[in-house]
Amino acid sequence: MMGMGEIWGGMGSTIATAMFLYAMFQQYCPALPYQFQMIYSRWFANLFNPCTSISFYEYTGERYQRNQVYVDIETYLTSNSSQLARRLKADVVDDGKDLVLSMDDYEEITDIYQGVELCWASCQTVSTNQTISLYATDASERRYYMLSFHNRHRKLVTEEYLKHVREQGKKMKIENRQRKLYTNNAAENWSGHQSKIMWSHVTFEHPSTFQTLAMDPVKKKEIIHDLITFRKGKDYYAKVGKAWKRGYLLYGPPGTGKSSMVAAMANLLDYDVYDLELTSVKNNNELKKLFTEISNKSIIVIEDIDCSLDLTGQRKEEKEEDANEMAKNEENSGDDSKVTLSGLLNFIDGLWSCCGEERLIVFTTNHVKKLDPALIRRGRMDKHIELSYCCFEGFKVLAKNYLDLDSHPLFETIQSLIQKTQMTPADVAENLMPKIVPWDIETCLSNLIEALNKVKEEERMKAEKESKPMTKEANTVLKKIKKKLALIRYYVNAKYGNNP
Numbered sequence: 163m164m165g166m167g168e169i170w171g172g173m174g175s176t177i178a179t180a181m182f183l184y185a186m187f188q189q190y191c192p193a194l195p196y197q198f199q200m201i202y203s204r205w206f207a208n209l210f211n212p213c214t215s216i217s218f219y220e221y222t223g224e225r226y227q228r229n230q231v232y233v234d235i236e237t238y239l240t241s242n243s244s245q246l247a248r249r250l251k252a253d254v255v256d257d258g259k260d261l262v263l264s265m266d267d268y269e270e271i272t273d274i275y276q277g278v279e280l281c282w283a284s285c286q287t288v289s290t291n292q293t294i295s296l297y298a299t300d301a302s303e304r305r306y307y308m309l310s311f312h313n314r315h316r317k318l319v320t321e322e323y324l325k326h327v328r329e330q331g332k333k334m335k336i337e338n339r340q341r342k343l344y345t346n347n348a349a350e351n352w353s354g355h356q357s358k359i360m361w362s363h364v365t366f367e368h369p370s371t372f373q374t375l376a377m378d379p380v381k382k383k384e385i386i387h388d389l390i391t392f393r394k395g396k397d398y399y400a401k402v403g404k405a406w407k408r409g410y411l412l413y414g415p416p417g418t419g420k421s422s423m424v425a426a427m428a429n430l431l432d433y434d435v436y437d438l439e440l441t442s443v444k445n446n447n448e449l450k451k452l453f454t455e456i457s458n459k460s461i462i463v464i465e466d467i468d469c470s471l472d473l474t475g476q477r478k479e480e481k482e483e484d485a486n487e488m489a490k491n492e493e494n495s496g497d498d499s500k501v502t503l504s505g506l507l508n509f510i511d512g513l514w515s516c517c518g519e520e521r522l523i524v525f526t527t528n529h530v531k532k533l534d535p536a537l538i539r540r541g542r543m544d545k546h547i548e549l550s551y552c553c554f555e556g557f558k559v560l561a562k563n564y565l566d567l568d569s570h571p572l573f574e575t576i577q578s579l580i581q582k583t584q585m586t587p588a589d590v591a592e593n594l595m596p597k598i599v600p601w602d603i604e605t606c607l608s609n610l611i612e613a614l615n616k617v618k619e620e621e622r623m624k625a626e627k628e629s630k631p632m633t634k635e636a637n638t639v640l641k642k643i644k645k646k647l648a649l650i651r652y653y654v655n656a657k658y659g660n661n662p
């Protein structure tokens with residue numbers, strides 16, 4: 163392993179010779195043409211500083227996004243440095259289960275590529291500026307990697323080595339990838355390096371898959387096909403000039419599998435999940451920052467979108483409490499004072515929507531009719547999926563999941579009952595689950611049959627109540643009202659004719 167010192171090493175004798183030549187040159191050839199002197203001086207300077215260095219900053223011009231080159235280098239060096247660096251730092255990942263060793267700050271390692279030594283150093287500049295800023299580029303610490311190499315390898319480095327580092331970094335990232343479930347933090351907690359605190363995460367380990375999802379098998383197949391086509395669609399999206407993203411609206415009663423389907427999507431596509439809690443985002447500007455920090459290959463979920471967008475409700479109350487204060491605030495902050503529908507739409511399919519690629523945006527709701535049509539029109543929410551009450555095919559999936567059962571004589575009874583009742587998959591699953599130990603299949607199925615019969619009876623009673631004829635008293639009151647109305651009509655006609 164060699165550091166910068168070694169790159170300089172072995173050059174001592176060359177430098178001594180050069181210094182001698184330079185002194186001779188100054189003394190005996192003062193009258194040489196200016197251009198020749200310049201060339202010689204540059205050659206002489208190169209001898210003293212034969213290195214070229216390139217810095218790769220974590221944050222560059224883009225205010226909100228980590229420099230992708232930095233991220234690739236970080237991954238590349240993390241896997242190399244555990245063997246090469248003398249000073250390492252340890253980070254725990256995967257919720258404390260794993261330890262990752264990487265080169266410590268201000269440490270150097272030498273990488274060898276095609277026999278050439280290339281020196282990497284992890285550095286940071288510490289600003290003396292005391293102001294606290296939200297932006298990473300203004301933050302007091304700016305991390306960067308510095309690559310140093312001999313001038314004569316400049317072509318190799320710029321044309322081949324850096325490409326190699328980035329490709330390897332990307333490959334390693336995919337190989338080491340732990341899928342994550344992110345949730346957004348309140349802006350009060352954003353400071354320093356944004357990427358680390360705008361979103362908190364845990365490892366995503368949800369067991370739901372399309373196989374375990376109880377729903378109409380034809381619909382299921384269609385959704386899987388749609389998702390896989392999307393994942394392979396990079397070239398297609400580029401060809402038609404569309405951002406590589408797709409919107410899904412999942413709607414249906416509680417307990418029909420909307421959240422389970424999001425997890426199944428993430429497991430199928432191997433994407434991260436960003437669970438965006440809109441109610442803790444104060445304004446469109448914050449929303450913009452959050453969106454720009456979302457990685458590619460991800461699913462952005464806004465659960466219960468009908469409730470999330472009702473932010474104005476809360477504000478209205480505040481307005482009533484202190485109208486003057488609100489007016490002042492709105493004056494000061496203009497339209498940026500809240501998350502608006504147009505702000506959200508802008509991130510779904512406006513200009514900001516293409517700041518990342520390979521992303522799914524999923525809305526879930528129990529009340530699809532409450533949603534603004536602008537929010538869910540095709541093109542924004544490309545696919546509308548209704549998740550509904552459990553059908554017989556859905557029951558068969560649950561019986562397989564919960565009881566490892568493919569068929570049973572009681573299935574016939576369940577089939578005829580389930581077709582006539584409205585029971586959610588969550589309730590079917592709950593009734594199927596063994597409650598006592600030891601358990602047997604017949605008891606579980608009988609529990610379900612009992613529950614289905616109960617629901618059927620409740621539904622029958624409800625329907626009966628709604629269609630029940632009016633009571634005698636109500637009928638008499640109605641008749642009286644009708645009589646009075648007829649009388650009024652008669653007097654009005656008598657007084658004003660047909661044009662009152």
Ligand SMILES: Nc1ncnc2c1ncn2[C@@H]1O[C@H](COP(=O)(O)OP(=O)(O)OP(=O)(O)O)[C@@H](O)[C@H]1O
Pocket residue numbers: 374375376377414415416417418419420421422423527528549587588589591
């Ligand atoms: N279609 C389904 N297939 C398999 N399991 C389901 C299905 N629907 C519900 N479940 C079971 O019920 C539980 C609740 O389901 P889930 O959270 O996905 O419902 P949801 O539609 O998101 O409900 P909500 O509208 O209240 O958020 C899940 O943990 C799962 O065990």
Ligand SMILES: [Mg+2]
Pocket residue numbers: 420421422465526
């Ligand atoms: Mg849910």
